[in-house]
Amino acid sequence: MDLEDRFERTVAAEQRVEPRDWMPEGYRRTLIRQIAQHAHSEIIGMQPEGNWISRAPSLRRKAILLAKVQDEAGHGLYLYAATETLGADRGDLTEKLISGRQKYSSIFNYPTLSFADVGVIGWLVDGAAICNQVPLCRTSYGPYARAMIRICKEESFHQRQGYELLMTMMGGTDAQRAMVQESVDRWWWPSLMMFGPPDAESSNTEQSMKWRIKRNTNDELRQKFVDMTVPQAGKLGVALPDPELRWNPDRGHHDFGQPDWDEFWRVVGGNGPANEQRVAHRRKAHEDGEWVRAAAEAFSAKRAAAVEG
Ligand code: FAQ
Numbered sequence: 001m002d003l004e005d006r007f008e009r010t011v012a013a014e015q016r017v018e019p020r021d022w023m024p025e026g027y028r029r030t031l032i033r034q035i036a037q038h039a040h041s042e043i044i045g046m047q048p049e050g051n052w053i054s055r056a057p058s059l060r061r062k063a064i065l066l067a068k069v070q071d072e073a074g075h076g077l078y079l080y081a082a083t084e085t086l087g088a089d090r091g092d093l094t095e096k097l098i099s100g101r102q103k104y105s106s107i108f109n110y111p112t113l114s115f116a117d118v119g120v121i122g123w124l125v126d127g128a129a130i131c132n133q134v135p136l137c138r139t140s141y142g143p144y145a146r147a148m149i150r151i152c153k154e155e156s157f158h159q160r161q162g163y164e165l166l167m168t169m170m171g172g173t174d175a176q177r178a179m180v181q182e183s184v185d186r187w188w189w190p191s192l193m194m195f196g197p198p199d200a201e202s203s204n205t206e207q208s209m210k211w212r213i214k215r216n217t218n219d220e221l222r223q224k225f226v227d228m229t230v231p232q233a234g235k236l237g238v239a240l241p242d243p244e245l246r247w248n249p250d251r252g253h254h255d256f257g258q259p260d261w262d263e264f265w266r267v268v269g270g271n272g273p274a275n276e277q278r279v280a281h282r283r284k285a286h287e288d289g290e291w292v293r294a295a296a297e298a299f300s301a302k303r304a305a306a307v308e309g
Contacts, residue, residue, distance in 0.1 A: 011212050016142035019085040027211050030204065031141050032088045033102075034213065039079035040097045040104035042072045044278050048112040049121060057115060064161055065118060071154045078151065082143045098283040100270055107194050109272030116169060116176075116183035122162015123236075124184075124191040124229070130155045131225040132195060135215035163232065170237050177237075184233075185241045189259045190267075195222040197261065226254050 003022040010017055017023055046069045053069065056062035080090045096102035107125055112118070130152060137148045169176040196202055196218040208214040216224075226245075233240050244257035266272060 011140045014138075014212075016145060017140050018142045026207070027213070028086050030208060030211070030213060031144065032083050032086050034204075034208070035079050035083045035086075035144055036088065036093045036096075037103050037105070039076045039083065039093070040102060041108060042076035042079065044097075044104045044108045044282060045125075046072045046076075047278055047281055048108055048110070048274075049118055051112050052115055052118050055115070056118075061115075061118075061165070068122070068158050068161060071158065075151050075154070078147050082141075082147050085143045086141075094286060098279060098286055100279060103268065105194055106264060106267040106272065107190050109267050109275045109278060110186070110190050111274050113186070114179050114183055116166070116179040117187070119162045119165035119169065119180065120183040120187045122158050122160075123166055123232070124162075124187050125194070126155050126159040126162060127229060127232075128191050128194045128225050130159060131221050131228065135221070138212075138215055140212040163236070166236055166238075180236075181238050184238045188241050189263075192222055192225070192256075192259045193264045193267075195219075195225065197264065198258075201261075223253055226256050230254055 004024070007017065007021070007023055007027075010021070017027075049065060049072075050069050053062060053065050056065050080093065083093060084090060093102065097104065107128075112121070133148055133152050133155065137145055137152060139145045139148065166180055169180050196205075199205060199217045199219045202218050205214060205217050209217065230240065230245070230247075242257045244255060246255055248255045267275065270276075
């Protein structure tokens, strides 16, 4: 059996492709692209919420938020490690991110204007992330699938954290309830965009589904997210800002309106409300960390010399 046949059979049998196995170059490239984009999203995704750490309304909320943002750093590092098993270089991926040559999720290019945004990011953004990532626990590449299992557990915790915060605010004053509603109005459509363009415009889906890198299409997951979120919104007592949103008994799903796809492509193309700021901040952090990388390298060279000596 030639190498390509063996690869095809492994994927078809729902077994995992492992780092030392032969794989088509396109498969490797697609994985590096998707996992790197995901890793960058986690790292850039620390910024919108990080904005509120110093202004959290209580010590408890500050501690929770700090822990969540720290988890996101962990997810990013975990995912960069998964790309390294495919032969990618972490430094090179960071360079691509800060020079705008590699993407990260559109959602993190929107500003966080109130503390309710912390709750809404947990509820909607982590909720969308979970919908998208639970199927990736069955992705065909072993290290990615295993990373997803742990990441999904933490994302579920993050989502409940957001929902609990919003429940608390909805049980508060009229001003707090209004703050939550205003935040939901701003984040609803960008959350739907997280799943990527409609299937007809998704250049990678068909091949990624064949390779079982992706297990569902963008539209399937978007639908699942809407169906999951509508009852949660009802319980919370907030309205979702979509006049076309209604249950369709024939389909057994909710019908819903389309996000503004022109806005999506603008944001993906680098022209969203906070793209420049996000990338500039990441670049500065990377440059400010230069001395740490130099010190670590000097230390390991010294240790290696001591072992040899
Ligand atoms: N933003 O052909 P497709 C998180 C690009 S969760 C920006 O459909 P694909 C947790 C796409 O790269 C967020 N770009 O692409 C957290 C492609 O461009 P390319 C991260 C997007 O890959 C929560 C082009 O459009 N999660 O961080 C977006 O098959 C709270 C055509 O699209 C993941 O990355 C977008 N929304 O499907 C952290 C999950 N959508 O590269 C902090 C893993 C598409 O050909 C706080 N990734 N593009 O030039 C995936 O499942 C997939 O990559 C999709 C996109 C579904 C995102």
